Amino acid sequence: MPDQTYRILMNGVTGRMGYRQHLLRSILALRDDGGIPLPNGTRLQVEPVLLGRNPDKLARLADQHQIADWSTDLDTALAEDPAPIYFDSQVTSERKKAILKAAAAGKHVFTEKPIAETVAEGQELVDAAEKSGIINGVVHDKLYLPGLMKLKRLVDSGYFGRILSVRGEFGYWVFEGDYLPAQRPSWNYRAEDGGGMVLDMFCHWNYVLENLFGAVEAVTAKAVTHIPERWDEQGERYDATADDAAYAIFELAGGIIAQVNSSWAVRVERKELVEFQVDGTDGSAVAGLFNCRIQPRESTPMPVWNPDLPTTEDFRGQWREIPDNQAFGNGFRAQWEQYLLDVHAGRPHRYDFAAGVRGLELVDAGLQSSREGRRVTLR
Structure with missing residues (x-):
């Protein structure tokens, strides 16, 4: 044939x-x-x-x-x-x-x-x-990223026990365009052209949370424009009318709480541009684009709060990397x-498309929550 x-x-x-x-x-x-x-x-x-x-x-x-x-x-x-x-x-x-x-x-x-x-x-x-x-x-x-595929394997295997919470950090510093050229298109920062962090990223967070942990049932969010003016590809100044950061608490099915910060006005102090920490009764994991580190219950340390002495523990060194034991493509x-x-x-x-609409429903709920200063339910 x-x-x-x-x-x-x-x-x-x-x-x-x-x-x-x-x-x-x-x-x-x-x-x-x-x-x-x-x-x-x-x-x-x-x-x-x-x-x-x-x-x-x-x-x-x-x-x-x-x-x-x-x-x-x-x-x-x-x-x-x-x-x-x-x-x-x-x-x-x-x-x-x-x-x-x-x-x-x-x-x-x-x-x-x-x-x-x-x-x-x-x-x-x-x-x-x-x-x-x-x-x-x-x-x-993002569901096809090596780090999140490793995380999905952990979820499916029951590694976490009962999942308690998810904490996500995403973003990096996008230059304004005057000091250095911006590394993202200018339309991303104009609401009239379809820009905005909530519209862009809440669609992602919806399908990540939905497919790994559970459907989003409620959201409390704050969308802000940290950088009010930027310069476009021609070096012309323009007003940034779209939100460039969003801080959200998502309540998921099963009582899981997810907190996700998304910002184009943050300097990165983590291993990857996006990381999700998942904590469960039996273990925790931190997953990024490519890597996933775990700390099971039996190897969890017992830190003691003492503000009078400097911390000597290497907390990041106490996590174990999951190996690339399969080939991951683009x-x-x-x-x-x-x-x-x-x-x-x-x-x-x-x-x-129906999955895409669910992402837009979360966008709407997030913007409503930010605008009205309250928790908004979805389901």
Whole structure:
């Protein structure tokens, strides 16, 4: 039997994340590795088609990576290109209308998050996908990180006993753009363009918490704009209208309490840019992007509080690293492979638009909590 090739309309891959993770390290890597092996001995091949607004950037990327087709005309591509899959990594404010067009054209859709700017808009996408019968998926990349995969193994094995709490620290210092160029796009800090820490990261935290520990049932949050002015890619000053930090307490099913700090205005004093500490009756773990350290009950030390003497214990040295006892690939590519196999088999993708809407529900609850200064329940 011959190999099967899936053309994929990829919209927004001239941006940093779309290019590096989705085009370069996922689809082009799959193409160059000969596709995904199938049980019958054939392979599922991929062929990207680039979409975007800047013809110069598209032409340059296509030439650099030997990509045959690109276009700035989304409507024509959806109507005339035989590609069965549409992928979206545009700015958030442009996403909903493009996905609605793709669904109406009968394209299967895989998209970055947040899938829309509001819960109502997200539900529009769910309804459109159901009406069109398309296989839809939302990027849940952090579930495929080596550190969190190790953490998931610990949860599934019962290592923690009864899980009590989760504490997450995420973020780093994003330069304002005057002293040094900012390392994130300026639209991230303008609410009118779909920017904001809560909209960006609470969607992530929802699926991480939901899939590892339990559904979020209530939230108490405070969203702030620590840096009120920034400078854009052209060196022009602008008002930062979006929140650049959020501090939240999430109450999970089963009585687990999760505290997560997210900030683009924090200097890192931890091993990785994101870390989650999980404490249970039988043991604890600290997981980051790649690493996971554990301290079981039987090797837990007994510190004694004494403010009169300096601490001599090396607390970090008392944790044990979980080894890389399996091969971990790029997390974005791993989910792409799963999604493509779901499309090939005609089955629903586990992380669908409805999962994306649950993330937006947490965004709404977090913003409401911050605005009204109170605890907000979700379920």
